[in-house]
Amino acid sequence: MGRIVFAAAMSHVLDPDYYQDACGLSGRRKVEACMTEIRAMGARMLAQRPDALIVVADDHLNAFSFNAVPALCVRIGRHVDRMVQEEAEAFDRALEGMPARYGLHEDLANRILEDGMTAGFDLALSWEAPIDHAFLSPVMTLHGQAPVTPLVPIWVNCFVAPQPTPARCFAFGRHLASVVAAGPWNVGIIATGGLSHFPQLLLPRVGESDTAFDRRLLGWLEKGEHAPLQSLTTGELDKTGEHEFLNWMALIGAVTPAPADVRYFGELGRINLAAVEWRLA
Amino acid sequence: MSRYAVNSLLYRLKKERAYRERFLADPAGLVADLDLTDDERAAFVARDMRRINALGGYLHLVMSVPGLAVHVTHAERD
Secondary structure, eight states: OOEEEEEEEEOSOOOHHHHHHHHOHHHHHHHHHHHHHHHHHHHHHHHTOOSEEEEEEEOOSSSOOTTOOOSEEEEOSSEEEBOOOTTOOGGGGGGTTSOSEEEBOHHHHHHHHHHHHHTTOOOEEESSOOBOHHHHHHHHHHHTTSOOOOEEEEEEOOSSSSOOOHHHHHHHHHHHHHHHHHSSOEEEEEEEOOSSBSGGGOGGGTTOOOHHHHHHHHHHHHHTOOHHHHTOOHHHHHHHTOTTHHHHHHHHHHHTTOOEEEEEEEEOSSBEEEEEEEOOO | OOHHHHHHHHHHHHHOHHHHHHHHHOHHHHHTTSSOOHHHHHHHHTTOHHHHHHTTOOHHHHTTSTTTOOOOOOOOOO
16 A cells, blocks of 8 residues: 655745845845755655655646646656756746756556546646746755656646636645555655745735745644635635645645644745645654 | 737747747737737837736746846845
């Protein structure tokens, strides 16, 4: 019987140069402190020798064009490439220097997809979508110089309204847990993004973050109180700049009712950086 | 507001270098036949990403189109 052996959520622009450019030296120092905690989390993850790592993250209008915007999408196949952006700007530069190709855990991805359809989740699938910083910045920080664990990338549509609800993402996480339990693998799972930043996705509000809302979310996570989270609305997440918490909701559903430890929380003004690890039974 | 036209144009400007170069050489010509409102067309011709965001352009696109991206910086915090 399979087990979830590691679960964590974290901010996903893990790039000291980006935050120094945007927020000065304090930005660099804070993201470096956050990355130090994520590296320590990675050492604990690798000590569990996971067979696969599920990564729940969002697309920044990179992998999917306006041809189709899937609510929930499972990346299947044998390999995934990192996104390549010529003349990259801002967060897209975080990918530079990373390996071009990563192995996937094909069997686990197929089980999540096929069993999900049977269970009532009308999941999108992709054989071709590349992955951007939302996946690779945390994955590479967790692994350091170690070989990268076979991945199962899963996208949640966090930005293009209408998004899936927090309750639906939580329910999808329950599905992930049931697939892992039914299989033979030891599995790690991470969710990326956040915490509060870019409320309403409006440029005049870049620089605002809702720290009180973040602390409320983290308080619920620390206590393992997951019922209030399922009552959140996508409207609340938009207003408070918590769009990417939808990714976290899938992870929370996968590990509920486990309580979490906040390894790092830092206010930058532009964003509240966070790294959280769950205490699994 | 032409949500699709604005954002599909931003997406192509980000992803297609040749299209971006055509735009930079002649923005008015490139947007002339697109299904944009007059306000949207004027914002693109002016390369005004703040206005484009206010008109419905997705934030992550207006912050990442090469050569046109808006960069917002912040004061140091302790």
